[in-house]
Amino acid sequence: MRILLVCNRYKQSTQLVAEKLTEEIIGLGAGVEIDDGYNVSTTSGCDIIIVLGGDGTIIRAARTYGSFGIPMLGVNMGTVGFLTKIEIEELHQPNLKRLLAGDYHIDERMMLNVEVFEDNRSVLSVSGLNDVVVRAVVPRMLSVGLEVSGQDLGIYRGDGLLVATPTGSTAYSLSSGGPVCDPALGVFVVTPLASIHSSKRPLVINGEHKLIVSPIESDETVICIDGQVRHEFRPGCRVEISKSEHKLKLVDLNSIPFFAGLNERLGRIENS
Structure with a gap:
């Protein structure tokens, strides 16, 4: 041992x-x-x-x-x-x-695969446990587009956009108005940050989908994975988020x- x-x-x-x-x-x-x-x-x-x-x-x-x-x-x-x-x-x-x-007892938790592309070239690939956040570096409104497996969900305008696992649903997402999810679920929680559109509410999405976040108007914007890994989010970027094939095994x-x-x-x- x-x-x-x-x-x-x-x-x-x-x-x-x-x-x-x-x-x-x-x-x-x-x-x-x-x-x-x-x-x-x-x-x-x-x-x-x-x-x-x-x-x-x-x-x-x-x-x-x-x-x-x-x-x-x-x-x-x-x-x-x-x-x-x-x-x-x-x-x-x-x-x-x-x-x-x-x-x-083993408690299995869903993890994320996050890949950042710049001009169709992969520049960052990392796993995450909690969430992926796209937001402005300074207090200003930004606009991002969201696709779910090729389905266009439109433009999100506000402070940013957050995609969380069920584990991350009790973190930044919860404080931003997102729901608490049972960690046994394999889903994404998509939470707009201070959206200016009342119709843009938090979503719970099947984890088998691939999510793509793209910049529309996003000067001085960053992508942050689990609050620890940061990368600049600029024109020509896109973030692809999918469920990892690996699960974290937590001992209980x-x-x-x-x-x-x-x-x-x-x-x-x-x-x-």
């Missing part, structure tokens, strides 16, 4: 916890590798990934390792912890022994149903 520990290099507390956890895991007879944000592991020979931090650290780990199909346990050391399944205080024996023994030791824990997590946001 080999464990990959992923921690947040910007928080010394996660690195200290990683060092103590390494000793505990080795004491139980398993091997350990550490990804501190500087050196990314190949995951060769790793059976489980433990991510120490908040949702941002898990999103980075999902983008880096999600396609390998290795079970990933998110351990909350942040504020909200929508994606984490256990608190750091709980990750000791007997839970650590249960993890190494494979005594847990407590088997708490999504909707049973939803109000608690939303409450954390309001009180943070």
Whole structure:
């Protein structure tokens, strides 16, 4: 058994916890590798990934390792912890022994493939767990076009446009008026950002479709994937968004149903 520990290099507390956890895991007879944000592991020979931090650290780990199909346990050391399944205080024996023994439930989450083209040339291809956002760098109205598998949905005018997975439906999309989706669904949530058209409402679209977002009027506009990967969105660009063939496998030791824990997590946001 080999464990990959992923921690947040910007928080010394996660690195200290990683060092103590390494000793505990080795004491139980398993091997350990550490990804501190500087050196990314190949995951060769790793059976489980433990991510120490908040949702941002898990999103980075999902983008880096999600396609390998290795079970990933998110351990909350942040504020909200929508994606984490256990608190750091709980990750000791007997839970650590249960993890190494494979005594847990797997929660599969849809991921996105995002490809950016400039003049029909692919310039960026990346996976995402939460969302893709197209918006202006400075406060100004922009106009983008949206196609769904060749069907023209018209022009969206406002602050921008957001395409989220069910996992991302509880993030930026929710604060922009989008619906909360059951994470077991394989759908896109399309949420206009401050649209000037009352008819342009959030949409839930079958994940088997391909979405294309193109600029109409979009000076000083960026594409942002999961709030972490940015690329300039300029004339001649288009963004193609599709469902990834890979799903993120989240380890759940407590088997708490999504909707049973939803109000608690939303409450954390309001009180943070």
